[in-house]
Amino acid sequence: MAFNVLKSGMLALVQDLGRHGYQHLGVTTGGPMDELAFRWANALLDNPDNSAQIEITFGMFTLEAQAPTSIALTGANLGATLNDRPILPWQTHAIQKGDILQFKQPSHGLRAYLAVKGGFDVAPILGSVATVMRESLGGQTGKGHKLQKGDVLPYTATSKHDQKIVPRIAIPNYDSKDIAVVMGYQFDTFSGLDRARFFGSEFTVTPQSDRMGYRMSGQAINGNKKGIISEGIAYGSVQIPNDGQPIILLRDRQTIGGYPKIGCVTSFSGGLLSQKQPGDTIGFQCVSVDQAERERHLQLARIAQWR
Amino acid sequence: MYNTTPTTPEVRIDMVSEQACRLTFSATISNKTADQITIVSHHLRKIAGIIDLIPSYTTLLVIFDTDHYDRFAICRQVTTLVQSLDFDTAADQDARxxxxxxxxxxxxxxxxxxxxxxxxxxxxxxxxxxxxxxxxxxxxxxxxxxxxxxxxxxxxxxxxxxxxxxxxxxxxxxxxxxxxxxxxxxxxxxxxxxxxxxxxxxxxxxxxxxxxxxxxxxxxxxxxxxxxxxxxxxxxxx
CATH class of the missing domain: 2.40.100.10 (Cyclophilin-like)
Incomplete structure (x- = not known):
């Protein structure tokens, strides 16, 4: 039993928590841009944490159900409808055979997560189903393709449905402009003025932002123009290239690079940033590693306790 | 402030984020540094909680799972390992x-x-x-x-x-x-x-x-x- 893709939309991808353990071969992780929303969707259906879901960016995506099941929607509100009736994210919905599930366009946030009871049945490659288009790895075909009209997304049918909703306090505020950054080991190579500019001014998300990285535009950070010896890149790294405009490297980042880094966006803030659209503005807030870890543990503990 | 832990004179450990730290072996590219990175990578693979390693010219990025493992315990193990290795005599037996x-x-x-x-x-x-x-x-x-x-x-x-x-x-x-x-x-x-x-x-x-x-x-x-x-x-x- 399966969902049939009737409209492919802008970008809909099969994702799990990512492809780990192959970065030394240059293989990036992929995985959900908004990890917290992804984890909540599986929690709502009592799925294992890593069950395969669909990450829908922007919308214009339509599915038809071939069999009854229970779904969870989290993340952005993309104006989803079930048989033309509006439905809300951060909760479960019962699905019957023949139901039409449509995602229109974003009213709040940018990326929605669709989980199905038991997870989508997709064959992993290198231990993960995460779709990385740039590397031609993962997804429905194993070759890194985004979902297309006519694709079939298999799941195990069930008529059992539990109405569940994420507690209000646990739902992230996508309007928040604060993006937390851990100061990097190269932070002291930036001048006081550059640091003040980085933490004291607003930056705008540019249209050249995708799953690989978010390119920002704002007051230029001059930094050290020399570049560095190429080194491994962590999730969330904030690179400052020669034009002084920060690039935040996200799930589909390259594994190695040689631009200086002023710091690293935390995993939780990386999810918030991923819900921003071109034109949205943000500001960077300085946090310690301990604060970043505490925030992550708090969010994960909420899910664990709720389960 | 930058979460720098001094270890041996040669290897410096810096926290990168709540999920990663970076080991710096040298400021310049050399075969000796590359040998050291290869040896350390090989040993770090055995530490539980380390989920990814990215060796490069002079550095090694270590990514760990702090959801299930204690960050301080992992960093302590990394430090101990780096200090205990004798780089001068440890020839790289794995070189292919x-x-x-x-x-x-x-x-x-x-x-x-x-x-x-x-x-x-x-x-x-x-x-x-x-x-x-x-x-x-x-x-x-x-x-x-x-x-x-x-x-x-x-x-x-x-x-x-x-x-x-x-x-x-x-x-x-x-x-x-x-x-x-x-x-x-x-x-x-x-x-x-x-x-x-x-x-x-x-x-x-x-x-x-x-x-x-x-x-x-x-x-x-x-x-x-x-x-x-x-x-x-x-x-x-x-």
Whole structure:
């Protein structure tokens, strides 16, 4: 039993928590841009944490159900409808055979997560189903393709449905402009003025932002123009290239690079940033590693306790 | 303030985020540093909670799972390990040598003649220089399985192309400054292309996954056009 893709939309991808353990071969992780929303969707259906879901960016995506099941929607509100009736994210919905599930366009946030009871049945490659288009790895075909009209997304049918909703306090505020950054080991190579500019001014998300990285535009950070010896890149790294405009490297980042880094966006803030659209503005807030870890543990503990 | 833990005089550990730390072995690129990184990577793979390692020229990025393991315990284990290793005597027993057959020719290496001209060498001399050297795989990245190999003989040093090609065919062998590499898949690229290997560099269906890993020694072996074709090489792609 399966969902049939009737409209492919802008970008809909099969994702799990990512492809780990192959970065030394240059293989990036992929995985959900908004990890917290992804984890909540599986929690709502009592799925294992890593069950395969669909990450829908922007919308214009339509599915038809071939069999009854229970779904969870989290993340952005993309104006989803079930048989033309509006439905809300951060909760479960019962699905019957023949139901039409449509995602229109974003009213709040940018990326929605669709989980199905038991997870989508997709064959992993290198231990993960995460779709990385740039590397031609993962997804429905194993070759890194985004979902297309006519694709079939298999799941195990069930008529059992539990109405569940994420507690209000646990739902992230996508309007928040604060993006937390851990100061990097190269932070002291930036001048006081550059640091003040980085933490004291607003930056705008540019249209050249995708799953690989978010390119920002704002007051230029001059930094050290020399570049560095190429080194491994962590999730969330904030690179400052020669034009002084920060690039935040996200799930589909390259594994190695040689631009200086002023710091690293935390995993939780990386999810918030991923819900921003071109034109949205943000500001960077300085946090310690301990604060970043505490925030992550708090969010994960909420899910664990709720389960 | 920057979460710097001093360890041995040679290796510095910096926290990068709540999920990663970076080990810095040296400020400059050398075979000694590369050896140390290979040895440390090998040992760190055994520590529970470390989920990914990215070795590069002078650094090693360590990514850990703080959802299930204690960050301080992992960092302590890393520190202890680095301090306990005797780099001077610990020869790298794992060093593998990978031999890559290459058909050097203009039809698969459109920059071969340009490179010869730029370096004031004949095409034959370029081939001899490129294939006489034992290279070291310093890092894998850019695309899956793309090995940054160094160092090329000084006689071959040539800058990247001003405008990168939109498509470099799979298996292309290229040079840029002191580096050389084989393109494991067809991607854009700005290096000077001098030949092509019939070997497949990555095969996610096989157990070895990637032919070259960081720390390996790599040699290029010139083969004829006929040998190249007999080994499954193709001439198309540009």
């Amino acid at each position: 040598e990978v031999v890559i057959p290459v058909y050097y020719g203009s039809e698969v290496g459109p920059d071969l003649e340009y490179l010869a001209e730029y370096c004031h060498l004949t095409v034959e001399e370029v081939i001899a220089q490129h294939s006489k050297t034992a290279y070291r795989a310093y890092a894998i990245g850019f695309t899956p399985g793309f090995a940054f190999l160094g160092n090329t003989p000084e006689a071959l040093h040539c800058p990247r192309k001003d405008t990168p090609r939109l498509k470099v065919p799979t298996g292309s062998v290229a040079v840029a400054e002191q580096q050389t590499a084989v393109y494991p898949s067809s991607t854009p690229g700005g290096w000077q292309i001098i030949g092509r290997t019939p070997l497949q560099l990555v095969d996610w269906g096989s157990e070895s996954l990637a032919l070259i890993e960081a720390g390996d020694t790599v040699r290029f072996e010139p083969i004829s056009r006929d040998e190249f074709l007999a080994q499954g090489g193709t001439l198309d792609g540009f």
